Amino acid sequence: MEEQLAASQTSLDSSLQQVDPLQMSEETRRAADLLADIQAMLELINAAAAESSARTVLLGLGFSMDSLDKPMSSLSGGWRARCDLACALCQSPDVLLLDEPTNFLDLPSIIWLQDYITSLDSVTVVAVTHDRDFADTVADELLILRNHNIETFRGNLSLYEAERLSNQKYLARMKEAQTRQKKHMEQTVQQNITAARRTGDDKKLKQAASRRKKLDERVGLEVSAKGTRFKLNRDLAGYHFTNRAEIEVPAFDPAVRITIPSEPCDLRFPGALVYVEAISYKYPRISAEVLRDVSLTIRLGERVGLAGLNGSGKTTLVSLVMGCGEQSIEISGGTASLAPSKGTITRHSRAKFGRFSQRAVEELELLGRKEPSLTALADLMRTAAGALEEQDARRILGALGLQGSTVSEVSIAALSGGQKVRHALAKILWSPPHLLVLDEVTTHLDSDTILALIVALKAYQGALLVVTHDRFFMRCVVEGENPYMITNQRGVDALDMSSGTDHEEDAEAPRGTVYRLFKGQLKMLEGGMTQYEEIAARASSKLTSR
Secondary structure: OHHHHHHHHHHHHOOHHHOOHHHHHHHHHHHHHHHHHHHHHHHHOOHHHHHHHHHHHHHHOOOOHHHOOOOHHHOOHHHHHHHHHHHHHOOOOOEEEEEOOOOOOOHHHHHHHHHHHHOOOOOEEEEEOOOHHHHHHHOOEEEEEEOOEEEEEEOOHHHHHHHHHHHHHHHHHHHHHHHHHHHHHHHHHHHHHHHHHHHOOHHHHHHHHHHHHHHHHHOOOOEOOOOOEOOHHHHOOOOOOOOOOOOOOOOOOOOOOOOOOOOOOOOOOOOOOEEEEEEEEOOOOOOOOOEEEEEEEEOOOOEEEEEEOOOOOHHHHHHHHHOOOOOOOEEEOOOOOOOOOEEEEEEOOOOEEEEEOOOHHHHHHHHHHHOOOOEHHHHHHHHHOOOOOHHHHHHHHHHOOOOOHHHHOOEHHHOOHHHHHHHHHHHHHOOOOOEEEEEOOOOOOOHHHHHHHHHHHHOOOOEEEEEOOOHHHHHHHOOOOOOOEEOOOOOOOOEEOOOOOOOHHHHOOOOOEEEEEEOOEEEEOOOHHHHHHHHHHHHHHHHHHO
8 A cells, every 4th residue: 555655646746748648548447437436336325315314313312403513522421322323323234233222312212213213114123122112112023042042933022922921821721621631531441441351341441442542642732833733744753652742831931030128227207218399409610400499209118200311410310319429329318418509408317328320330340440359249248348247248149140159259340231230239238228219220131130120129118219211110110010911002912921920919019100300390290101101202203303
């Protein structure tokens, strides 16, 4: 390349009289061909609409008009992740791979992304996601990784779970009925053989032997896997002891188990945990108020959900409720340092608050890099400051899914995102707080772990303040819906998943309250998360028209 550059520079410096006409003609032809190829490529990728498409996608993902032309270096990590997602969406691929695309997106942007993906006609989209509602909306086919194999299913996640449970129940009933029938027929044959031997009737002995032969022919699957009538030499090749395939009842994967200490210490006297009265707040050197005239009361055992756009002030409100910044794990009533600009916040003097921050995983990553040899067990025992024995610390970590050598030999830096979430929860829940704040706790968790966490939180006797864009998590934890009742917008009837599980008692749960924070004001949503979804759907339709 350096030689070509030097030759080109020499040609530029020479006079036109020294240039060979044939060489100029050849170079002009090559330049024209190159220009034609580039023009054809630009037309193929519709380059003329590239800027317009990029602006549409960025606006749909929540960027403001003012931020579109700002340098990438000025963006936070979450907004850079959105920009990376926009870069993928703006291309014209045959296959689009999306790994957790809803992370860092608020609900209007998630709904916009759902609509954008479903509108792609000639693109195959492969999405890895823990957001159940998002998966149900965009998926036409599932790839399920189980036992080192990939299963395929035509339909979305809710339909898959519904049909799998229905098939399991059907096969279980069929196997039970055939077992009873086989037992009855065997008893009948044995009685006939006994009677024939007693009377010496060879004819009845032959009849009994014939019935026993038919018994093997009638027990098992009556249809093949393709739905046709079962045929031995076609559907059950090889040597077998029976003439039909045995009925195998499919088993669900072992459920993820999460157990948390559910009962905080006694408060000794009643009262609200937090009483927020007409507070306002603005950051230093910023004239606009982030919060304006906000009032909120949280009592022991209540479930409160906080919904709103990214940047609407949810984290600020949570920090004011806690009385400290995001880095603090817990406080007591009298150690608050963060105060509102106006209004008052009253906290129960004996109440203990715990907070899972949306930056918890990042903080553990920084801690792991700072102390490469620090393990989850050592960090938890250091957090407890001598209040926990090693056996108790292992028990708490094990109940949250961190067990064995993982807690004592693997450094925090080497833990996965989901394992870091479990460790962060252990640091908060080893001494259960009266008010547990969960700020985007589902970001690094898979769907099975989210389900297990929901079940564990339903038994929590303290108060919960939940900040999340995960609609399924909010409906179950705050609004008290049974997570084992599968409902789907795309034609799946309600189906009770609690049958055959250990969570039938979770059908009834107290209903909490969902609030929306918008333009600095906090408003209760009478319709709960359903109402907020409707608001978010209307907002998503306006994102690209700004």
